[in-house]
Amino acid sequence: MLLHLIKRDVLLRYRGAYFGLLWIFLNPLIMLAIFTFVFSQIFQARWPIQTSDIPFALNLFCGLIAFNIFGETVSRAPVAIRSYPNYVKKIIFPVEILPLVPLGSSLIHGLFSTAILVGALAWTGNLHISLLLFPFLLLPLIMIAIALTWFLAAWGVFIKDMSQIVPVFVQMLMFLSPVFYPAQAVPEALRSFYTLNPLSSVIEALRAAIAGVAIDWSSWSVALVLGFLAFFLGYTFFNHSRDEFADYL
Amino acid sequence: MSLPTTSDDIIVSIRSVSKVYRTFNHTGDRLKQAMTFGLCKYHKDFTALKNVSFDIKRGETIGIIGSNGAGKSTLLQLICGILKPTSGRVQVNGRVSAMLELGAGFHPEFTGRENVFFQGTLMGLTETQMADRFEAIEAFADIGEFIDQPVRIYSSGMFVRLAFAVATHVDPDLLVIDEVLAVGDAVFQQKCIDLINKLQSSGTSIIVVSHTPYHLEYLCHWAAVMRKGELSELKPTKELLSSYHELVQDELSRSPDIIRSEREGTKEVCFEKIYIETDSVTDAKTVHCTDSMCIVAEVYAKNPISNVFFRFEIYSSANELIAVVSTLGLAETIQFHGKHRITFNMSPCQLTSGWYYITAITRTKCVRLDTWKRVIDFKVLMKDKNAQNLSMDHGLLVSQGQWEFS
Numbered sequence: 001m002l003l004h005l006i007k008r009d010v011l012l013r014y015r016g017a018y019f020g021l022l023w024i025f026l027n028p029l030i031m032l033a034i035f036t037f038v039f040s041q042i043f044q045a046r047w048p049i050q051t052s053d054i055p056f057a058l059n060l061f062c063g064l065i066a067f068n069i070f071g072e073t074v075s076r077a078p079v080a081i082r083s084y085p086n087y088v089k090k091i092i093f094p095v096e097i098l099p100l101v102p103l104g105s106s107l108i109h110g111l112f113s114t115a116i117l118v119g120a121l122a123w124t125g126n127l128h129i130s131l132l133l134f135p136f137l138l139l140p141l142i143m144i145a146i147a148l149t150w151f152l153a154a155w156g157v158f159i160k161d162m163s164q165i166v167p168v169f170v171q172m173l174m175f176l177s178p179v180f181y182p183a184q185a186v187p188e189a190l191r192s193f194y195t196l197n198p199l200s201s202v203i204e205a206l207r208a209a210i211a212g213v214a215i216d217w218s219s220w221s222v223a224l225v226l227g228f229l230a231f232f233l234g235y236t237f238f239n240h241s242r243d244e245f246a247d248y249l
Numbered sequence: 250m251s252l253p254t255t256s257d258d259i260i261v262s263i264r265s266v267s268k269v270y271r272t273f274n275h276t277g278d279r280l281k282q283a284m285t286f287g288l289c290k291y292h293k294d295f296t297a298l299k300n301v302s303f304d305i306k307r308g309e310t311i312g313i314i315g316s317n318g319a320g321k322s323t324l325l326q327l328i329c330g331i332l333k334p335t336s337g338r339v340q341v342n343g344r345v346s347a348m349l350e351l352g353a354g355f356h357p358e359f360t361g362r363e364n365v366f367f368q369g370t371l372m373g374l375t376e377t378q379m380a381d382r383f384e385a386i387e388a389f390a391d392i393g394e395f396i397d398q399p400v401r402i403y404s405s406g407m408f409v410r411l412a413f414a415v416a417t418h419v420d421p422d423l424l425v426i427d428e429v430l431a432v433g434d435a436v437f438q439q440k441c442i443d444l445i446n447k448l449q450s451s452g453t454s455i456i457v458v459s460h461t462p463y464h465l466e467y468l469c470h471w472a473a474v475m476r477k478g479e480l481s482e483l484k485p486t487k488e489l490l491s492s493y494h495e496l497v498q499d500e501l502s503r504s505p506d507i508i509r510s511e512r513e514g515t516k517e518v519c520f521e522k523i524y525i526e527t528d529s530v531t532d533a534k535t536v537h538c539t540d541s542m543c544i545v546a547e548v549y550a551k552n553p554i555s556n557v558f559f560r561f562e563i564y565s566s567a568n569e570l571i572a573v574v575s576t577l578g579l580a581e582t583i584q585f586h587g588k589h590r591i592t593f594n595m596s597p598c599q600l601t602s603g604w605y606y607i608t609a610i611t612r613t614k615c616v617r618l619d620t621w622k623r624v625i626d627f628k629v630l631m632k633d634k635n636a637q638n639l640s641m642d643h644g645l646l647v648s649q650g651q652w653e654f655s
Contacts (some may be wrong), residue, residue, distance in 0.1 A: 090347070093354075246326065246331050247270055247332065
């Protein structure tokens, strides 16, 4: 059923468009092209503290893939349930899977972006075997995303403002996480905050994986534990408040 | 409708169920309450259901009737498990197909076919099970090649047909119907009722909520009235509906804004008093449909006047004009001066049971003398509802007659 819903969600976004599902592929491709042009050609930017010869745009793209999975999911979370009042009120439906729909659909989008990333890495001759860890490394990020989605989806039912507040925070988080820069470039004094941010550990681990260098497993594990904790908290909270959804929608 | 031979197989069991909604005046109040972990109260309680208990056995059809906001839909949502009761227990054994709103799970962008399959998945059927049923669903909905068009371009009739077809073809143990039969054209409605009858005989339990007594009468074995969250005892449908009818009319007659009589005219001839007289009572408020009934008007004319007409109009409580009687061509020659008494005798009154009101008018050819709108309300009762020589207590008119068979 969840798969059905995700399929619907993805199909729906492209239904009626001339290029249809091609957009899933075209969107990240265009984005990567722009990044390459702007950062490599115009800014002539170099990745600070370079450990490999992966171009700037690809380092950036890698972080962005991970962040987008998180950001897209969380931004849509407040309306994940609110926008399906019929499913809550008019038909018999397992409501707890509704928040998983945005995650599923952003994972699918992430998958296509990753395919492009892999293609680009191969093109630039940077293919490493550790790339296979990519999906596994995403695990803490996915857990956190689900946890937040459960929280936000439940709150979103009761408080309409959530759908306004959340995107602002997501935007903020994008700049506070090492998406456009490596975590090592952060001043020493603030670095400890960054290690606490599970997004940061995951993105750094992903970058290490595509570069084929050693992954910082300790901070990744911390992120995983945080992820599990958040997951259970989120689920408990969601189950606690779900009985009241129908009353408030 | 005959009662089915039911097993003791209980599909739905509802035990002293209450539902209280918390209403917040302001969204912020909800936050405040959450912050204080419910220690401070910022809400008002609204009780939608009070201590409701009943059972539905396999193959039974239960009807629930009641005015808007009586709690009917809340009850259905509790049965479907969409809402949780505040107290009490709801137990349902088997697959429930909910028709709280037809096509609620449909997405306008997807085709009819896609939506049908999706709806099947929602009900817990596999793709192959759905494929087996698809032909029957398509045939029942009868919307032709539109089945492969997005649902958003459907006419509302097509939409409803398809939705009804899906909901009834997934082999539910319990079918929950909320006021959805009042849709579609007459042919389709009949088709729905036939299909429901078929489901009934195959052992599906059904619970129907409606405020149109008509459907309940044809579908339900048992019925109950819901009033302000309280459910009456389940009774055989016919018995219940007649008492419900009384209740509605009583309530109507009591609401103050409806009894508002208006008068206008030059008052050269004016009504002093208008009332209904039966064989036994002057100024009667209730009339039996088989008895005679007199509309009496006492009028007063200050100066001698002739060429006056009188006219009584009888309206139903739904403001439908039922009958008009007029003295046109009868009283022109009579000169009115001082007090007069005018009566119109209806024998028998022949109206079906319910509430009615009368408007009285007097005028000359060109001048309105006195128009008294809704001067009296009265109630018609039917004493012997099973009388062989009378038509049924439906529609507007109870007429006398005999059947003949040859």
